[in-house]
Amino acid sequence: MLVTLILLVPFVTGLLVFVLRWGPWIGRLMSASALAVLAMGITLSVTTSSHAPLTSLHGALRADALSSFMVVVIGVVSLLAALQTTRAMNHEILSGTTQRQASSYSVLFQVFVTCMLAAVLAANLGVMWIAVEATTISTTFLVNHRRSEKSFEAAWKYVILCSVGIALAFLGTVLIYFAALHAGNGSHSVATLDWTSLMKVAPRLDPGVVRLALAILVLGYGTKVGLAPMHSWLPDAHGQAPAPISALMSGVLLTVAFYALLRFKAIADIALGINFPRYLFIVVGLASLLVASAMLIAQRDYKRMLAYSSVEHMGLLTLGAAAGGPLAIAAVLLHVLGHGMTKSVLFLASGEIHHDEGTTAIAQVNSLIARRPMLGGIFGVAMLSLLGFPPFSLFVSELNMARAELDAGLWWVVLISLGCLGVIFASMASHARSMLLGPSAVPASNDAPRSVVVPLVGALLACAVIGVSSWPLLSLLHDAAKVLLP
Amino acid sequence: MNSSSYIAALEISGGAVLVFALLTLWRRDVKANVRMLRLQGVSLACVAGVLALHQHDLGLAVTAVLVLSVKGFVAPELLHRVVRRDPRSRETAPLVNVPASLVTAAALIVISYAVSTKIIALAPSPPTRLVPIGVATILVGYFMLVTRRRAVSQIIGLLLVDNGIALVTFLLTAGVPLIVELGASLDVLLVVVVLQVLLANMRERLGTTDLDQLRELRD
Numbered sequence: 001m002l003v004t005l006i007l008l009v010p011f012v013t014g015l016l017v018f019v020l021r022w023g024p025w026i027g028r029l030m031s032a033s034a035l036a037v038l039a040m041g042i043t044l045s046v047t048t049s050s051h052a053p054l055t056s057l058h059g060a061l062r063a064d065a066l067s068s069f070m071v072v073v074i075g076v077v078s079l080l081a082a083l084q085t086t087r088a089m090n091h092e093i094l095s096g097t098t099q100r101q102a103s104s105y106s107v108l109f110q111v112f113v114t115c116m117l118a119a120v121l122a123a124n125l126g127v128m129w130i131a132v133e134a135t136t137i138s139t140t141f142l143v144n145h146r147r148s149e150k151s152f153e154a155a156w157k158y159v160i161l162c163s164v165g166i167a168l169a170f171l172g173t174v175l176i177y178f179a180a181l182h183a184g185n186g187s188h189s190v191a192t193l194d195w196t197s198l199m200k201v202a203p204r205l206d207p208g209v210v211r212l213a214l215a216i217l218v219l220g221y222g223t224k225v226g227l228a229p230m231h232s233w234l235p236d237a238h239g240q241a242p243a244p245i246s247a248l249m250s251g252v253l254l255t256v257a258f259y260a261l262l263r264f265k266a267i268a269d270i271a272l273g274i275n276f277p278r279y280l281f282i283v284v285g286l287a288s289l290l291v292a293s294a295m296l297i298a299q300r301d302y303k304r305m306l307a308y309s310s311v312e313h314m315g316l317l318t319l320g321a322a323a324g325g326p327l328a329i330a331a332v333l334l335h336v337l338g339h340g341m342t343k344s345v346l347f348l349a350s351g352e353i354h355h356d357e358g359t360t361a362i363a364q365v366n367s368l369i370a371r372r373p374m375l376g377g378i379f380g381v382a383m384l385s386l387l388g389f390p391p392f393s394l395f396v397s398e399l400n401m402a403r404a405e406l407d408a409g410l411w412w413v414v415l416i417s418l419g420c421l422g423v424i425f426a427s428m429a430s431h432a433r434s435m436l437l438g439p440s441a442v443p444a445s446n447d448a449p450r451s452v453v454v455p456l457v458g459a460l461l462a463c464a465v466i467g468v469s470s471w472p473l474l475s476l477l478h479d480a481a482k483v484l485l486p
Numbered sequence: 487m488n489s490s491s492y493i494a495a496l497e498i499s500g501g502a503v504l505v506f507a508l509l510t511l512w513r514r515d516v517k518a519n520v521r522m523l524r525l526q527g528v529s530l531a532c533v534a535g536v537l538a539l540h541q542h543d544l545g546l547a548v549t550a551v552l553v554l555s556v557k558g559f560v561a562p563e564l565l566h567r568v569v570r571r572d573p574r575s576r577e578t579a580p581l582v583n584v585p586a587s588l589v590t591a592a593a594l595i596v597i598s599y600a601v602s603t604k605i606i607a608l609a610p611s612p613p614t615r616l617v618p619i620g621v622a623t624i625l626v627g628y629f630m631l632v633t634r635r636r637a638v639s640q641i642i643g644l645l646l647v648d649n650g651i652a653l654v655t656f657l658l659t660a661g662v663p664l665i666v667e668l669g670a671s672l673d674v675l676l677v678v679v680v681l682q683v684l685l686a687n688m689r690e691r692l693g694t695t696d697l698d699q700l701r702e703l704r705d
C-alpha cells in the first residue's frame with residue numbers, strides 16, 4: 001500500500017497541476033507532494049531495513065532497503081527542486097517564456113519524478129527499463145523549456161543519444177532474459193525478469209551471454225548515467241534546462257540509471273565472478289574521471305562546469321562499485337545522497353546567479369561574495385562540499401570508496417583517480433575563486449531571499465551532519481548494501 | 487506449419503528486415519527511406535507472426551499485431567507527416583558517401599556474426615541462428631545515425647536500431663513478457679512523437695532541420 005502510494009502522490013499531484021494550470025501556489029503544491037514522498041521514503045527505509053521487502057500491486061512493485069534508500073534520495077532532491085520552482089518559473093517568465101510553458105513544466109516535472117520513483121520501485125527489470133526510458137521522454141521538453149536555438153540543440157542531442165543508449169539497455173536486458181530462459185539443465189525454467197528470481201538463477205546463467213549482456217548494459221545505461229565516452233549529451237542538457245530540472249537530472253536522474261547498473265552488476269557478479277564486471281566498471285569509471293578533468297581545466301561556463309563535475313562523480317561511483325563489497329557499496333550509496341544534495345544546491349544557486357548576472361560565463365561573474373554575501377556564500381560552501389572537504393559527507397564517502405578500492409588491491413586505480421581529482425580540484429577551485437572572491441565597488445544588495453537561502457543552507461547543513469556523524473544513516477546504508485550482495 | 491516451411495518463412499521475413507535496413511542506407515531520398523521503414527516494420531511483424539503460429543503462443547500473436555500497428559503503421563506515418571511538409575527531403579551530404587556506406591555495412595554484417603557466436607552456442611535453434619541478422623540491423627541503424635545529418639534521417643536510424651533490437655528479442659526469447667513489450671512499444675511511439683514535435687518546433691523557429699546548423703554548444 002505504502003509503495004503504491006509513493007507513486008500515486010506525485011502522479012495525482014501532476015494531474016491536479018494539469019487541471020489547475022500554472023499559478024503562484026503550484027510550487028507549494030509540488031513541494032508538498034515532494035515532502036510527502038520524502039516522508040514515505042523514510043518510513044519505507046525504516047520498515048524495509050528491519051523487515052522483509054514490501055511488495056505491492058501483485059508483486060509488480062517491490063521495495064527493499066536499496067530501493068527505499070533511492071526513494072529517500074529522490075524525495076530530498078525533488079523537494080529542493082520543487083521549493084525553487086515558483087521562483088525559477090517567475091524568472092523564466094520574465095525572460096520571455098509563457099504561462100503555458102510554466103504549466104507544462106510543472107506537469108512534466110511531476111511525471112519525471114513519478115517515472116524515477118517507478119524505476120527504483122519496479123520489481124521487474126523490464127518495467128524498470130520502461131520507467132527509465134520514460135524519464136527521457138518526460139525531460140526532453142523540460143530541457144527545451146526556453147525554445148532557443150541552443151536548447152533545441154541540447155534537447156535533440158539528449159533525446160537521440162539517450163534513446164539509443166536506452167535501446168541498447170533493452171537489448172542487454174533481453175540477453176539476460178535469454179540467459180535465464182536457458183538457465184535450467186535443458187528443461188525450461190520459469191524465466192522472468194523479476195530481479196529476485198534472477199538473483200536466484202544467477203549462478204546457472206551462461207557466462208558468455210551474461211558477459212555480452214553486461215557490456216551492452218554498461219554502454220546502454222551508462223549513456224544515461226553520463227559515463228564517458230557516452231557523456232556528450234550531459235553538459236548541453238544540464239546547461240540548458242531550467243535550474244530545478246538541472247538539479248533533478250544531475251542530482252538523481254543520473255544515479256537512478258546508476259542504480260539500474262548496480263542491480264545488473266549484482267547478477268553479473270554471481271554469474272561471472274567479480275573480475276569481469278570489476279574491470280569493465282574500472283575502464284568506464286577512469287575514462288569518466290579523465291574526461292571530466294580534461295574538460296574542467298579550461299571550462300568557461302559555470303553550469304557546464306557543474307555538469308562535468310557530475311561526470312566526475314559518476315566516475316567515482318563506478319569505481320566504488322567496481323571495488324564491491326559491503327564497505328564500498330555503503331560508501332557508494334552515501335556518495336549518491338551527498339552528491340545529490342550538494343549538486344542540486346549548486347545548480348539551484350547557479351540558477352539564481354544566472355538570473356541576477358544574466359550570463360553563465362565564469363569570466364563575467366566576479367566578486368559575488370562581496371556583492372551577494374548569502375548567495376555567494378552558499379555557492380562557495382557547496383563548492384567546498386563538492387570538492388570533498390570535511391565535514392561534508394562527500395569527504396567521508398570518497399575516503400571510504402578509496403579505502404575499499406585499496407582493500408580490493410586496486411591501488412593503481414586509487415592512484416590514477418587521485419591524480420584526476422587533484423587536477424579537478426585545482427581547476428574547479430580556481431574557477432570558483434574567480435567567481436566568488438574579489439572586492440566590489442558597489443555595496444552588497446539584491447541578495448537571495450529567505451525562500452532560497454533556507455532550503456539550500458538546510459541541505460548543506462544536512463550534508464555536514466551526515467558527514468560528521470553518519471547518523472542516522474549507517475544501519476540503513478549497510479542494509480541497502482546487503483541487498484546487492486549474494 | 488511444417489518444419490521446413492516454418493524455417494523458410496522465418497528466414498525470409500527475418501532477412502527482409504536486414505534488406506530493408508540496407509536499402510535505407512542505399513537510398514538518400516528521405517521519403518523512400520520512410521517507405522523502407524514501413525516495409526521493415528511489416529517484415530518484423532511477420533517474424534513475430536511466424537513464431538506465434540509455430541509455437542501456438544497467443545501472447546506472441548498479440549505482440550505481432552502490436553508490432554504491425556506501431557512499427558508498420560503509426561511510427562512511419564508520423565515520420566511521413568514530417569517529411570511531407572519538408573520540400574527538401576533529400577539527404578544532401580551524408581558524412582560518408584553511399585558506396586562507402588554499403589561497404590561498411592558489409593563489414594558490420596561480418597562483425598555481427600562474430601558477436602553472436604556465444605548467443606547461438608547457448609541454444610542452437612532455427613530462430614537463434616538468425617540473431618546475427620538482428621545484430622546487423624542494429625549496427626546498420628547506428629551507422630546511419632552517426633553519418634546522416636538530416637534530422638529525419640537520424641530518427642530513421644534510431645528506429646532501425648529499435649527494429650533490430652525487436653528482431654533479436656523475438657528470435658531469442660519469442661518475446662519478452664507482454665507487459666514489457668507493451669511498455670516498450672509505447673515508449674518507442676512516444677519517442678517518435680517527441681522527436682516529431684521537437685522537429686516541428688525547430689522548423690518553425692529556425693527554418694531548418696539540418697543539424698549542421700546547430701553547432702553552438704561546444705567546449
